[in-house]
Amino acid sequence: METGGNPIPKKVMDNLVEQFGNNPWPEEFKDLVNPTIEANATAPPMSGRMEFINTEYHYHWAGPDRDGQSPVHERVEELRSGGWEYATTKDVRLFSQDCIRGKNKEGFSDELRSGDRRLMKCPMKMWKSIRKGQNIAALQMAYPQALGEGSPMTSALNNGTRTYLGSETDIAELQARRNESNTSVLKVPK
Known part of the structure; x- marks a missing residue:
């Protein structure tokens, strides 16, 4: 910034x-x-900040992952079944030591948490494959004509009219003009 x-x-x-x-x-x-x-920024979150030691992996805060009366582990387990692993203190240096749980005598831990999120990692090649799939899916939604399926998606709000930020007075004036044009166009049958 x-x-x-x-x-x-x-x-x-x-x-x-x-x-x-x-x-x-x-x-x-x-x-x-x-x-x-x-x-x-009002308050940069220290709990999520880290320095990458092992750059052969991509890191992601996954969650929710919590124990207690209503445990939730589905997302973390989905990632693990897809080849993701728990990140460790050998992979990253966290700026907030409160995020490191269960350290051993050497300071090692594989339980890095920020709130109810757990830090996960996947090999960089796997991550690039995941991102490529996401980007191709996004392109196919935005440009279906490339697949011979039609025209690109558009916003229903973007009908060719010019949009801009305005004051409340400007907005009220536009609404009044819109209402005038609607009443002149719409004729109610008698």
């Missing part, structure tokens, strides 16, 4: 000024484009 300055590209800013002109902008929108306000 870029800090300081204005992270909004000039082309986007020009487009916003063209759309909004000198209308009074909502306060949050003014803050978004204000270069003196630095963009920061």
